[in-house]
Amino acid sequence: MQWETVIGLEIHAQLATKSKIFSGASTAFGSAPNTQACNVDLGMPGVLPVLNREAVRMAVTFGVAINAEIGERSVFARKNYFYPDLPKGYQISQFELPIVGKGEVEIELDDGVRRTIGVTRAHLEEDAGKSLHEDFHGMTGVDLNRAGTPLLEIVSEPDMRSAKEAVAYAKKIHQLVQYLGICDGNMQEGSFRCDANVSVRPFGGPLGTRAELKNLNSFRFLERAINIEVERQIDLIEAGGEVVQETRLYDADKDETRSMRSKEEANDYRYFPDPDLLPVELDADLIESIRAAMPELPEAKRKRFSEAYGLSEYDAVFLTSGKDLADYFEQAAKVAGDAKLTANWVMGELSGSLNKAGLGLAESPVSAEALGQMLLRIVDNTISGKIAKQVFEAMLAGEGGADQIIEAKGLKQITDTGAIERVVDEVLAANVDQVENYRNADEKKRPKMLGFFVGQVMKQSKGKANPQQVNELLLKKLSA
Amino acid sequence: MSLERSDVEKIAHLARLSVSNDELDAVASDLSNILNLVEQMDQADTEGVEPMAHPLHMVQRLREDRVTEQDQRELFQSIAPFTEDGLYLVPRVIE
Structure with missing residues (x-):
């Protein structure tokens, strides 16, 4: 039956x-x-x-x-x-x-x-x-x-x-x-x-x-x-x-x-x-006044998130699952000025570390404002996304705000072309064989080989060189 | 409408009242009389009359949501038969 x-x-x-x-x-x-x-x-x-x-x-x-x-x-x-x-x-x-x-x-x-x-x-x-x-x-x-x-x-x-x-x-x-x-x-x-x-x-x-x-x-x-x-x-x-x-x-x-x-x-x-x-x-x-004062409900918020911020359906659903989470995201995104980046961090690093620590959003050691300030430093190229994770860890540990940590730990990204160029030259000079291989390699294989040089430069600069500039400089010098 | 002894026993149990065997018939008869009175009133024509939930034709006043009560546990517990650690103690209930 x-x-x-x-x-x-x-x-x-x-x-x-x-x-x-x-x-x-x-x-x-x-x-x-x-x-x-x-x-x-x-x-x-x-x-x-x-x-x-x-x-x-x-x-x-x-x-x-x-x-x-x-x-x-x-x-x-x-x-x-x-x-x-x-x-x-x-x-x-x-x-x-x-x-x-x-x-x-x-x-x-x-x-x-x-x-x-x-x-x-x-x-x-x-x-x-x-x-x-x-x-x-x-x-x-x-x-x-x-x-x-x-x-x-x-x-x-x-x-x-x-x-x-x-x-x-x-x-x-x-x-x-x-x-x-x-x-x-x-x-x-x-x-x-x-x-x-x-x-x-x-x-x-x-x-x-x-x-x-x-x-x-x-x-x-x-x-x-x-x-x-x-x-x-x-x-x-x-x-x-x-x-x-x-x-x-x-x-x-x-x-x-x-x-x-x-x-x-x-x-x-x-x-x-x-x-x-x-x-x-x-x-x-x-009853009418209560109707008029009705806050935005989950369905409407989800729709607005995907339209106004250009978020995927999945992201919009996740971020509107709770009102506190939605508010946190909006506040951080407003400070950072980049909704997609903020969504990724809120859903990834933030949620992950709170889960790990067994904390609710309300007990988060990093406020929405503070996360927004940190993301702003990625947006304005002060730090790279990779360094940002270090900064975030420090913020979780209560070491202060993003700017304070970046300053104290000297994590500011190197965007000075001259300085990056010096590191790039050093790396190329120290790896003559690889340079030779690269130049003889097939076009299709080159992007993968470029990764080696990028890695070396980032290592030399302790992760602080602006990755985009490193890429550009390497390409220019290797094809010369 | 008339109530049986068993009805009275059931109602008494629900109300946690002890009614002795000797009293059952008398109580059943009294309660039946009350129900008969209600039955009599039931014959009145109430067509188009809105049922009332309260004899006063008034509307409930509402209180502002403010905490106005102080802790008076000691006072209240001074008349409780048994207390411990701030709890009222009662004969054990097991689910």
């Missing part, structure tokens, strides 16, 4: 507000436990949640970006369940009237095929705290700093047909929320989390029973977990079994999914409108 995989994703994106969705406590990551959990977050009696304007603006921004219907009137509801990291016994979420309705995003697969994936809805809700199951004398520790952090839960249609498509969609949303500046996208810190609803069915048949996969905190795990779950479901059905609707946890160490909640605890959240919060109404002016 041929099986078809059906996948829908639920993505939780923490919104990058300073304060929580319903309280004035800070959302900063990594503080001492419970120092950012105020009486509203703790669910103390008598407190009243008040909605954060910025969280609303960010949610609407996302909605506008995916061409979604924006709920001009949206309502908060209580989702009831008991868990220690949820002190109130309910999570404030949205149910019937979410802030963002139906929208869509386009994904592109490795083979260049484009597909449109439907977004069912996106709603605002509060995050829960964290339970620590290490042994505290047989008890569980609870840190509520995260409780009340604003989340945008983005629910897709079951439109994806493979793990690869699911990853492409997740990456697309990940890129989009960062471009919009509404989420930092940090998956390690849990700012961006994915759950996958996975089922299989005979091709074109009715939908099968789905399992919900949790704990997918990287794109690699998302792909692995889906593939493993699909295999499990097919094996189960082919052996005469039945898939049960349940939540399954992905275990990366064992590379397996396993059941997380028993059926007895089946979700029965008893949603109802939260009487502490009034309906939210958005006027058309607000």
Whole structure:
């Protein structure tokens, strides 16, 4: 039997507000436990949640970006369940009237095929705290700093047909929320989390029973977990079994999914409108002003990069993969005045060394401005591309700016024709045999033989002679 | 509409309320009466009436995104039964 995989994703994106969705406590990551959990977050009696304007603006921004219907009137509801990291016994979420309705995003697969994936809805809700199951004398520790952090839960249609498509969609949303500046996208810190609803069915048949996969905190795990779950479901059905609707946890160490909640605890959240919060109404002016202030989105930026800078499709895609990378490139290119050269350095030397050092772009020891200044010295012939690598190494090591390093290390390119000519003459005089061979050689073989002389001159000049001038002088003298 | 004892048991479990066996019938009857009242109200003609999410005909006020809360952990934890290293300790939950 041929099986078809059906996948829908639920993505939780923490919104990058300073304060929580319903309280004035800070959302900063990594503080001492419970120092950012105020009486509203703790669910103390008598407190009243008040909605954060910025969280609303960010949610609407996302909605506008995916061409979604924006709920001009949206309502908060209580989702009831008991868990220690949820002190109130309910999570404030949205149910019937979410802030963002139906929208869509386009994904592109490795083979260049484009597909449109439907977004069912996106709603605002509060995050829960964290339970620590290490042994505290047989008890569980609870840190509520995260409780009340604003989340945008983005629910897709079951439109994806493979793990690869699911990853492409997740990456697309990940890129989009960062471009919009509404989420930092940090998956390690849990700012961006994915759950996958996975089922299989005979091709074109009715939908099968789905399992919900949790704990997918990287794109690699998302792909692995889906593939493993699909295999499990097919094996189960082919052996005469039945898939049960349940939540399954992905275990990366064992590379397996396993059941997380028993059926007895089946979700029965008893949603109802939260009487502490009034309906939210958005006027058309607000939505219009958000539309007007929309930043350049990845697709548009990619197009502009290839047209305005004359970059290849590959380069444009690479450089617009993240907004921070795109900004870095543009800033450096502006200083250097040579987009193609800048693209090569950003994608090559810079990305390579950051990867090697395990650093993100934000932690780069070389700023965009500094890289631009260094590239400017290649453009204006102060240094050659080869010497530039030495300069760059020194910049990475924190030895200062390009000009400072070039000066201190005496790396300035020799462009004085007289000086280069002296070196060329020395090399020719020291290699009489090779000169003779060259002159007797066939035209076609000469370019390759010329390389020997260029190498010698560069070696003599410690790489500082201008390669173009060296070439010209050698050609002139050898053909004389 | 009338609720069975088993419905009451399920609702009580979801709400983490303990209802003793002796009370089940009485609670089932009380809750059924409330549902009957709702059923009665259901007969009112609401054609063309927009459902309300809140009894007040008002719109939610929004807060500026500013951190206004100070750390009051010590105060809050002074009434917690168990704490350690700044964490609230609760009976062990295992997934």
